[in-house]
Amino acid sequence: MPDYSVSDSLPTSLFDIVIVGSGVVGCAMARRFSLEGASVLVIEKEVDILDGASKANSAILHTGFDAPPPGSQEHACIVDGYNEYLDIHSRLNLPLLECGAMVLAWNDAEASRLEQILQDAHRNGVGQARIITQKQILAREPELAACVVAALEIPGESVIDPWSAPYAYLLQALDNGASLVRSCELLDGRFEGDEWLLETNRGRIRGRQVINCAGLYGDRVNQMLTGEPGFEIRPRKGQFVIFDKSASALIQSILLPVPTELTKGVVVCPTIFGNLLVGPTAEEQMSRIDVNVDEQQLRALVEKGRSILPGLVKHEVTATYAGIRPATEHKDYQIKWHPEQNYCCVGGIRSTGLSAALGIAKTVFCQYVDNGGRHTALQHYHWPQVSQIADPGPRDWQQPGNGGIVCHCELVTRREIEQAFEGPIAPRSLAGLKRRTRVCMGRCQGFYCAAELSDLTDGRFVQPIGVDQ
Amino acid sequence: MKASSCRVAIVGGGPSGLAVATELAKMGVDGVVLLEREQDAGGIPRHCGHSPFGFREFHRIMKGPGYASRLVRRAQQHGVSIRTGASVAKIAPAGGLVLSTDDGVERLKAEKIVICTGNRETPRSARLVSGSRPLGVMTTGALQSMVYLKHRRPFKRPLIVGTELVSFSALLTCRHAGIRPVAMIDNQSRITTWQAAAWLPRLLGSRLLMNVELDEICGRERVESVKIRDAAGRVSSLDCDGVVFSGNFVAESSLIRGSHLELDARSGAPAVDQFGRCSDADYFACGNLLHPVDTAGWCWAEGQRIAAYVSASLDQTLPPAERSVTVETESPWIKYFTPQRIALPDSFSAYYHPGLQLRFSEKLQGRLSLCDEHRNLVGHKIRVQPERRVLLSLPASESLSACESLTIEFTPSLEKVP
Numbered sequence: 085m086p087d088y089s090v091s092d093s094l095p096t097s098l099f100d101i102v103i104v105g106s107g108v109v110g111c112a113m114a115r116r117f118s119l120e121g122a123s124v125l126v127i128e129k130e131v132d133i134l135d136g137a138s139k140a141n142s143a144i145l146h147t148g149f150d151a152p153p154p155g156s157q158e159h160a161c162i163v164d165g166y167n168e169y170l171d172i173h174s175r176l177n178l179p180l181l182e183c184g185a186m187v188l189a190w191n192d193a194e195a196s197r198l199e200q201i202l203q204d205a206h207r208n209g210v211g212q213a214r215i216i217t218q219k220q221i222l223a224r225e226p227e228l229a230a231c232v233v234a235a236l237e238i239p240g241e242s243v244i245d246p247w248s249a250p251y252a253y254l255l256q257a258l259d260n261g262a263s264l265v266r267s268c269e270l271l272d273g274r275f276e277g278d279e280w281l282l283e284t285n286r287g288r289i290r291g292r293q294v295i296n297c298a299g300l301y302g303d304r305v306n307q308m309l310t311g312e313p314g315f316e317i318r319p320r321k322g323q324f325v326i327f328d329k330s331a332s333a334l335i336q337s338i339l340l341p342v343p344t345e346l347t348k349g350v351v352v353c354p355t356i357f358g359n360l361l362v363g364p365t366a367e368e369q370m371s372r373i374d375v376n377v378d379e380q381q382l383r384a385l386v387e388k389g390r391s392i393l394p395g396l397v398k399h400e401v402t403a404t405y406a407g408i409r410p411a412t413e414h415k416d417y418q419i420k421w422h423p424e425q426n427y428c429c430v431g432g433i434r435s436t437g438l439s440a441a442l443g444i445a446k447t448v449f450c451q452y453v454d455n456g457g458r459h460t461a462l463q464h465y466h467w468p469q470v471s472q473i474a475d476p477g478p479r480d481w482q483q484p485g486n487g488g489i490v491c492h493c494e495l496v497t498r499r500e501i502e503q504a505f506e507g508p509i510a511p512r513s514l515a516g517l518k519r520r521t522r523v524c525m526g527r528c529q530g531f532y533c534a535a536e537l538s539d540l541t542d543g544r545f546v547q548p549i550g551v552d553q
Numbered sequence: 554m555k556a557s558s559c560r561v562a563i564v565g566g567g568p569s570g571l572a573v574a575t576e577l578a579k580m581g582v583d584g585v586v587l588l589e590r591e592q593d594a595g596g597i598p599r600h601c602g603h604s605p606f607g608f609r610e611f612h613r614i615m616k617g618p619g620y621a622s623r624l625v626r627r628a629q630q631h632g633v634s635i636r637t638g639a640s641v642a643k644i645a646p647a648g649g650l651v652l653s654t655d656d657g658v659e660r661l662k663a664e665k666i667v668i669c670t671g672n673r674e675t676p677r678s679a680r681l682v683s684g685s686r687p688l689g690v691m692t693t694g695a696l697q698s699m700v701y702l703k704h705r706r707p708f709k710r711p712l713i714v715g716t717e718l719v720s721f722s723a724l725l726t727c728r729h730a731g732i733r734p735v736a737m738i739d740n741q742s743r744i745t746t747w748q749a750a751a752w753l754p755r756l757l758g759s760r761l762l763m764n765v766e767l768d769e770i771c772g773r774e775r776v777e778s779v780k781i782r783d784a785a786g787r788v789s790s791l792d793c794d795g796v797v798f799s800g801n802f803v804a805e806s807s808l809i810r811g812s813h814l815e816l817d818a819r820s821g822a823p824a825v826d827q828f829g830r831c832s833d834a835d836y837f838a839c840g841n842l843l844h845p846v847d848t849a850g851w852c853w854a855e856g857q858r859i860a861a862y863v864s865a866s867l868d869q870t871l872p873p874a875e876r877s878v879t880v881e882t883e884s885p886w887i888k889y890f891t892p893q894r895i896a897l898p899d900s901f902s903a904y905y906h907p908g909l910q911l912r913f914s915e916k917l918q919g920r921l922s923l924c925d926e927h928r929n930l931v932g933h934k935i936r937v938q939p940e941r942r943v944l945l946s947l948p949a950s951e952s953l954s955a956c957e958s959l960t961i962e963f964t965p966s967l968e969k970v971p
């Protein structure tokens with residue numbers, strides 16, 4: 085058993101790299117730098133990892149077919165991130181649903197824009213994209229509203245698990261020597277010529293280099309450490325409705341609309357857990373924390389879903405939620421090293437961070453080396469296996485000694501819950517446990533299992549399920 | 554993989570499943586296996602630490618847990634084999650079941666399968682309620698199992714949404730646990746359940762607010778307040794630390810949705826004939842799965858009837874399923890009805906069955922009737938309330954034999970309902 089260093093006490097030693105934030109970008113960054121031989125400390129202000137922008141997204145692994153053109157940071161990172169995910173996912177036991185996507189045109193005006201999207205896709209190196217006819221579309225997606233006109237098919241677009249992927253990246257980092265401290269907020273920092281003195285709510289930490297992966301707070305951390313925000317975070321909320329597992333039989337592929345200048349629009353998409361997702365909305369807001377859902381928007385999404393897939397009428401909504409994109413005034417990512425200050429800002433990873441994270445980490449590491457960073461990469465490293473909670477399985481409930489099913493809707497076993505707590509990044513909130521195991525995420529939303537869970541999680545959470553716990 | 558077989562497999566050990574199993578055993582049918590996914594059989598009543606249960610079955614008023622364990626004991630005394638911790642993951646054609654137990658996956662094959670998986674309340678998400686998603690938002694079922702099975706309190710002063718019978722269970726459960734709900738709200742002008750219950754909230758120190766809608770849930774970690782909207786559209790804030798979404802029951806039909814059995818879109822339950830037979834005649838359904846929501850006693854009595862049909866089906870004396878008339882309706886007021894098919898000839902009238910069971914979506918009065926292509930077969934004047942059981946008896950089997958299809962009609966009367 086490797087020696088994990090996730091502790092509540094703040095390490096006082098000097099780290100090569102301090103990463104601020106454990107969203108998907110921070111997790112991938114920690115992995116890359118650890119495997120390259122650097123000593124890494126990740127600090128996270130929330131009680132658990134993945135509690136910012138990364139907690140809610142569409143979970144699509146993008147090819148980059150509609151990304152900004154080659155030469156942009158975003159394009160390079162998506163392509164690298166996509167390829168690296170394909171390389172490593174099975175070694176970390178991470179799922180991949182290679183379902184492909186279609187950009188659907190519902191009228192002639194939209195259809196006439198497919199040609200441009202196709203050219204962009206080819207320009208971006210996604211050669212497999214092609215335009216298909218109504219007949220071909222309906223042969224593949226017979227449940228689709230028959231008024232569809234034409235589509236652009238992109239076979240490489242896939243669906244992944246938005247939580248276990250970053251979790252596995254961080255786990256591999258920890259497994260290979262990195263450290264994580266949660267509930268630790270960076271408040272201030274001073275560069276002393278060769279090392280950073282960083283003040284947190286928990287005390288002082290030290291690092292040679294600092295990488296800002298603070299997502300929705302990227303500009304604030306920039307301001308704190310360089311005296312300038314560099315860019316302005318413009319939070320953009322996206323709401324979703326998730327339909328019951330029974331609805332997933334209605335589609336094969338990811339169904340995308342023809343995008344507008346403002347947004348990629350509402351997708352209808354399978355999830356890796358066997359549900360069907362409709363969303364997200366795109367709503368500009370001031371707040372960086374307000375992930376409220378709104379009945380009218382949710383109803384509009386349900387209607388939108390039904391207009392694309394009439395059969396959805398027969399299926400229940402299982403869950404609703406919202407996430408916030410760390411958008412900025414710029415179109416491209418804001419990745420920038422400040423070599424004179426041993427500081428890198430990785431900001432504005434707006435709406436493709438899940439796909440690009442591994443690529444972003446690689447890019448940042450290469451730039452670090454270009455700036456003179458030197459480490460000896462690990463020769464042998466551990467490949468931790470995350471538990472398989474995606475729908476295709478195999479799942480724990482099918483294995484002996486599982487302790488029985490606790491969450492019947494999502495078929496989560498007692499052993500899976502216990503293992504989540506045994507792991508090095510034990511969940512510290514119900515939301516965190518849900519992300520790791522999917523308990524309470526199903527159609528009954530706790531009608532059957534909330535009581536059992538309140539027992540199983542006794543003393544584990546910062547905010548317990550019951551008020552007397 | 555382990556595999557075994559039995560004559561009759563019953564999925565779900567609530568009052569209806571236990572009644573089917575016990576009755577079959579009493580009738581001398583061997584090889585009855587009841588599968589229950591929880592660690593104890595008994596179903597929902599296990600965590601209803603309140604009355605009334607048991608009047609039909611034991612001729613006395615009991616609390617849920619005592620009632621549930623008495624049903625279980627009786628089943629065991631009659632030799633029913635009850636397997637707990639056995640969750641049916643899949644229903645396959647030709648009598649196949651896939652189970653998950655602590656030992657992993659197992660296959661079970663049965664001549665007849667009876668599905669008694671009950672129902673559950675509609676949670677916050679499916680109601681598309683606005684706001685944040687803090688701790689302290691749950692259904693009555695979750696509240697009750699926390700309070701009665703685990704002796705825990707999820708909050709101290711919640712809001713209860715709904716005024717169905719179960720909403721009052723929520724109220725009593727709160728009282729039992731020393732929780733004082735701030736209010737009970739409903740968007741109707743009168744409570745859904747018996748009007749007499751309306752004094753209860755006040756008696757227990759909670760407000761009853763009618764014509765009020767939940768607008769938004771607020772709070773970051775735990776519920777801090779809610780916004781409610783009155784009939785005039787005025788929004789006000791109400792401090793509370795939890796929200797109970799009570800009632801609005803839906804069939805627990807996930808197994809059906811993933812199977813070859815036909816689902817009735819209106820009820821969200823399996824489509825059945827008057828014998829509880831599904832579209833594949835070796836599969837039966839029974840209890841609250843078919844009619845969300847009814848009392849335990851009603852489900853239990855239905856279980857006894859279904860047992861007789863299952864036994865007749867084993868003996869091949871049940872009228873064949875092939876020749877049947879479908880029942881339909883176009884009425885916008887009828888939320889659902891069951892059964893959706895009548896098998897003919899119904900030579901089984903020896904076993905009384907209550908005919909068609911319906912639910913209405915609104916409070917109404919008018920005339921309810923069953924017609925064939927040509928005429929009115931039966932009908933009567935009714936007054937209906939939402940969520941209350943409405944029965945429409947079937948005409949004698951002979952008068953149905955010539956029908957192609959049957960239609961339920963409801964003609965609301967013009968007078969205003971008092």
Ligand SMILES: Cc1cc2nc3c(=O)[nH]c(=O)nc-3n(C[C@H](O)[C@H](O)[C@H](O)COP(=O)(O)OP(=O)(O)OC[C@H]3O[C@@H](n4cnc5c(N)ncnc54)[C@H](O)[C@@H]3O)c2cc1C
Binds near residue numbers: 133320
């Ligand atoms: C609606 C929606 C749909 C999306 N769909 C997709 C998709 O289908 N495919 C895809 O690839 N991408 C998608 N994305 C984008 C993706 O989710 C984001 O790009 C990604 O999550 C950004 O991650 P991050 O690590 O940069 O930010 P975050 O996840 O916000 O991580 C930053 C972390 O830093 C912490 N932090 C901040 N300040 C401090 C501090 N001072 N001290 C310590 N810690 C701090 C925060 O608490 C947070 O945990 C979507 C996003 C949204 C909102």
Ligand SMILES: Cc1cc2nc3c(=O)[nH]c(=O)nc-3n(C[C@H](O)[C@H](O)[C@H](O)COP(=O)(O)OP(=O)(O)OC[C@H]3O[C@@H](n4cnc5c(N)ncnc54)[C@H](O)[C@@H]3O)c2cc1C
Binds near residue numbers: 565598805808849
């Ligand atoms: C909060 C609440 C309060 C109530 N109060 C009263 C009352 O005071 N009086 C009254 O008469 N009625 C009351 N009822 C109604 C009563 O509980 C039901 O009528 C009765 O339980 C219905 O019985 P059933 O067997 O159809 O379903 P249930 O009791 O729901 O039993 C279904 C069983 O099936 C099991 N099951 C489901 N899926 C599977 C699967 N895949 N594999 C294995 N097992 C499975 C479940 O675990 C459960 O044990 C109340 C209901 C609720 C929710």
